[in-house]
Amino acid sequence: MTDTFRPPARQTTGPAALLIHSVWFRLFLDGAVLLFFLIHLQVFVSLPIKLNGGPLPGLGFVWAVGSMIGLVLAVTRPLRTAAIGILIFPFVALCMWAYLSSSWSADPVDTLRASTFMTCSLIGACAIAAHLTWEEILARLTLALGSLMVLSVGLAIAVPSIGQMTDILQGAWSGVWGEKQAMGMYAALLILASLSLALSNQKYWPCLFLVPLSLVAIIGTTGKTAILMSFMGIAVFVTGWLVQRDLRVAIATLWTSILLGSATLYGLTQGKEAVFRLLGRKPDFTGRTEVWREVEYVARKKPTTGYGFHAVWEDQTSIDGPYQWIADGTGFFPQNAHSSWWDVVLQLGTPGAVLLTICMALAWIAVLVRIRHGGPGALFAVSALATLTLISFTESILVSSMDMPWMLVMLIAAKSLQEFFFPARLASPTSYPQRGYVGRRPSR
Numbered sequence: 001m002t003d004t005f006r007p008p009a010r011q012t013t014g015p016a017a018l019l020i021h022s023v024w025f026r027l028f029l030d031g032a033v034l035l036f037f038l039i040h041l042q043v044f045v046s047l048p049i050k051l052n053g054g055p056l057p058g059l060g061f062v063w064a065v066g067s068m069i070g071l072v073l074a075v076t077r078p079l080r081t082a083a084i085g086i087l088i089f090p091f092v093a094l095c096m097w098a099y100l101s102s103s104w105s106a107d108p109v110d111t112l113r114a115s116t117f118m119t120c121s122l123i124g125a126c127a128i129a130a131h132l133t134w135e136e137i138l139a140r141l142t143l144a145l146g147s148l149m150v151l152s153v154g155l156a157i158a159v160p161s162i163g164q165m166t167d168i169l170q171g172a173w174s175g176v177w178g179e180k181q182a183m184g185m186y187a188a189l190l191i192l193a194s195l196s197l198a199l200s201n202q203k204y205w206p207c208l209f210l211v212p213l214s215l216v217a218i219i220g221t222t223g224k225t226a227i228l229m230s231f232m233g234i235a236v237f238v239t240g241w242l243v244q245r246d247l248r249v250a251i252a253t254l255w256t257s258i259l260l261g262s263a264t265l266y267g268l269t270q271g272k273e274a275v276f277r278l279l280g281r282k283p284d285f286t287g288r289t290e291v292w293r294e295v296e297y298v299a300r301k302k303p304t305t306g307y308g309f310h311a312v313w314e315d316q317t318s319i320d321g322p323y324q325w326i327a328d329g330t331g332f333f334p335q336n337a338h339s340s341w342w343d344v345v346l347q348l349g350t351p352g353a354v355l356l357t358i359c360m361a362l363a364w365i366a367v368l369v370r371i372r373h374g375g376p377g378a379l380f381a382v383s384a385l386a387t388l389t390l391i392s393f394t395e396s397i398l399v400s401s402m403d404m405p406w407m408l409v410m411l412i413a414a415k416s417l418q419e420f421f422f423p424a425r426l427a428s429p430t431s432y433p434q435r436g437y438v439g440r441r442p443s444r
Contacts, residue, residue: 070124088410094352094399101306134375185229188226292342367381388408
């Protein structure tokens, strides 16, 4: 005798329905994160500009889409995202200070818009840290960077009118980006992401072909900064890997790193002329010191407040604006301060620089705390943060609006702190002996 009073819904609701829901949510999550990364890589803006030969109307809509994606990702896991936001409160405070700068900005509307985009990047970074493990983050980041790098190298070789620079530094590879520096920087980050992903799981070993491809891209850009980033990133990566292997090796590596770092610092301070000759660079950092001198002079006129977030380099028409003072002093028209730290001082004053210092210190503390037992994710975090910190002194990559380097710094800090304070979120142990990253066969 059958039970005819059992509700049909209870018969149909089961693992299959839950599996379908999970699959659809995973597809949505993967697509949203991948699109979020691609928007921050600015390919949807830089490539149309290259194809058109100049700016196109309506490209600002891309940043609005990126902001919406960040908010949607946060809504799908609000409590964990909010908790991570509290953990990285200095980054939140920096966004709040950027908003506040609209009250004295020369262009309040642009300042509010840029502050909103940067805040949505922060929210999206916290949401991604709440949703995904390091292995999942690296897989999507490698896919985004790798696909663009394959396209960039193809364009540079097959269609040089698009894939190479044609105005200044002719012949240098720029790929889908507007400048060779961007292609070189992302190639260096792709090397670190590919190595970390291959270590996290053997099924990702095919992605290692992206390492030589990235090296070819770096050579094609002719950028010494990208080469320096690659050496720096790989050195820190190997150092972190040795630290994770054994405690005694970790201690020896730590002291060796301190000695090498001290020797490098001494060489840069006492023998910088010889170092620059060896690198083929000028002691003035290719004219950057002139920009820094003028930026410092202009920034000292408003040391407490600055001139407003995103309001200096966009206003190139005002006769008495800060940009004209800098251009008159340098004798040319720089597009940024060529230093993240001087750019923050110029836009957000001394309080902004202090907040940025606290943010970077928090990120460094978080990755160093996780380096011993954090697995490949911690290796990527510490090596990527090292390379971005290095070039932040000569390039304006931090505290930016909808840009990958700054979003990546926020994501590294958010994920590292989330792993430390919410270890239950980790899917499985991450130390090498348990995961078997080196391909050891199980004993019979």
